[in-house]
Amino acid sequence: MTEIWLHNTRTRKKERFAPIDRENVRMYVCGPTVYDRAHLGNARPVVVFDVLYRLLRHVYGADHVRYVRNFTDVDDKINATALARKETGADGSLEDLIRERTEETIGWYLSDMAALGAMEPTDMPRATGFIPQMIEMIEGLIESGHAYAAEGHVLFRVRSYQAYGALSGRSVDDMIAGARVEVAPYKEDPMDFVLWKPSTDELPGWDSPWGRGRPGWHIECSAMSYDLLGESFDIHGGGNDLMFPHHENEIAQSCCAHPEGGFAKVWLHNEMLQVEGKKMSKSLGNFFTVHDLLEQGVPGEVIRFVFLGTHYRKPMDWTEQKRREAEKTLRKWRTQLDGVESQAVKPNLEIVDAVADDLNTPLAISILHRLSAEGRLEELFASLRFLGIGSDWKDGLRADVETHVDGYVAALIEALLTDRTEARKAKDFARADALRDGFAAAGLIVKDTPQGAEWEMGPDFDAAKLEALK
Numbered sequence: 001m002t003e004i005w006l007h008n009t010r011t012r013k014k015e016r017f018a019p020i021d022r023e024n025v026r027m028y029v030c031g032p033t034v035y036d037r038a039h040l041g042n043a044r045p046v047v048v049f050d051v052l053y054r055l056l057r058h059v060y061g062a063d064h065v066r067y068v069r070n071f072t073d074v075d076d077k078i079n080a081t082a083l084a085r086k087e088t089g090a091d092g093s094l095e096d097l098i099r100e101r102t103e104e105t106i107g108w109y110l111s112d113m114a115a116l117g118a119m120e121p122t123d124m125p126r127a128t129g130f131i132p133q134m135i136e137m138i139e140g141l142i143e144s145g146h147a148y149a150a151e152g153h154v155l156f157r158v159r160s161y162q163a164y165g166a167l168s169g170r171s172v173d174d175m176i177a178g179a180r181v182e183v184a185p186y187k188e189d190p191m192d193f194v195l196w197k198p199s200t201d202e203l204p205g206w207d208s209p210w211g212r213g214r215p216g217w218h219i220e221c222s223a224m225s226y227d228l229l230g231e232s233f234d235i236h237g238g239g240n241d242l243m244f245p246h247h248e249n250e251i252a253q254s255c256c257a258h259p260e261g262g263f264a265k266v267w268l269h270n271e272m273l274q275v276e277g278k279k280m281s282k283s284l285g286n287f288f289t290v291h292d293l294l295e296q297g298v299p300g301e302v303i304r305f306v307f308l309g310t311h312y313r314k315p316m317d318w319t320e321q322k323r324r325e326a327e328k329t330l331r332k333w334r335t336q337l338d339g340v341e342s343q344a345v346k347p348n349l350e351i352v353d354a355v356a357d358d359l360n361t362p363l364a365i366s367i368l369h370r371l372s373a374e375g376r377l378e379e380l381f382a383s384l385r386f387l388g389i390g391s392d393w394k395d396g397l398r399a400d401v402e403t404h405v406d407g408y409v410a411a412l413i414e415a416l417l418t419d420r421t422e423a424r425k426a427k428d429f430a431r432a433d434a435l436r437d438g439f440a441a442a443g444l445i446v447k448d449t450p451q452g453a454e455w456e457m458g459p460d461f462d463a464a465k466l467e468a469l470k
């Protein structure tokens, strides 16, 4: 049986993975706050943990893995988005607008992530569906002295949990020095964090022993993972931007509420997708969405392939060059694999082992290239499926993939037409003529109109010939 090794953030070591119960391997990954479209950075953990999910299913059997990824649908950012819409005159109560916004965002998220070849987790709980469980956990924490109520708030008493900070390896005092902790009159200690807070009349709220209010973000994950996976489970994942405070707080809450449990055994964190050395993030405004890229005609599997080219514990940039290379490789393989049937063939063992070695997907990709070069096409096909690339090449996704390719070709044509306009402007007639002849040779019919060039693919249209014109 394949041995899986994973780098555990908690111990800072690569450890051999041994599930608590091999019949029921359990993983929890922090999901998105649903107030806006997912940016490309948000997609990275989705792809990383999808690769792990597929590996676990491969090793332990598809029916023996439970993968939970939540939707945070209670949050000030969601409320702010809905309030802004209400202020611009949108119909409906604030509650309706909030629900509309979260439903819409969840729909976008699921279709964008499906386009990246990510399987849906077995469970996708929403925070609003687990409020009673959160209240129950908070009550328990108050009873055991780990939390206290003050002015409609409930706070977690950080100093009551000795091991606080162990995940990121920092002491409470270091963390206070480094973090922007909020000082508030109702806090015993600035480090204490909110489990429950009061709601105003118009904001979403639930009745609780502390008045009408809403949960803090961290308690959501503790309550949902306990309800669905129990007091101890195998793997907890998320981006490394969540390590502190979110994951430290989850650990503190869960370990104090269920001291016998131990919560998650292995903690896995993906590094960030960056833009010029900085985390891609909404607050920095340096982001583009997955949807933007798909709309531009970049196939989802190309995005996935680019992600897999960098190890999950290394920061990465999205670059045009990586996109182009991934697209070229996948096109080549697609042509090579035309007509190959291999439902019964297993993925290449070295590739499975590479993924099992702390998700070494760059190594897996180099082996894919070797299989292609050696013409081991059935293995190549099965291994791509295992990595979630073109997993449905033979089935329904084919048409979808073709529209993506069409999008790519359309973008290419537009780029070449711009190129021609610029060549004409610069009086580079040699280039302009070469493009005109090239279009004709590729079977592309171009008509110049006062509104700009219009084009149409003729009966002998050949995209490969256009490619050569770049």
Ligand SMILES: Nc1ncnc2c1ncn2[C@@H]1O[C@H](COP(=O)(O)OP(=O)(O)OP(=O)(O)O)[C@@H](O)[C@H]1O
Residues within 6 Å of the ligand: 030, 031, 032, 033, 034, 040, 041, 042, 043, 044, 045, 238, 239, 240, 241, 242, 270, 271, 272, 273, 274, 279, 280, 281, 282, 283
């Ligand atoms: N640039 C990034 N690279 C990789 N993962 C990221 C990046 N930004 C966010 N994530 C991950 O995306 C997931 C969803 O996070 P969340 O919904 O909190 O993001 P957000 O608050 O919408 O985004 P941002 O961090 O841009 O404000 C988390 O697992 C988080 O670690």
Ligand SMILES: [Zn+2]
Residues within 6 Å of the ligand: 029, 030, 031, 221, 246, 250
């Ligand atoms: Zn979480």
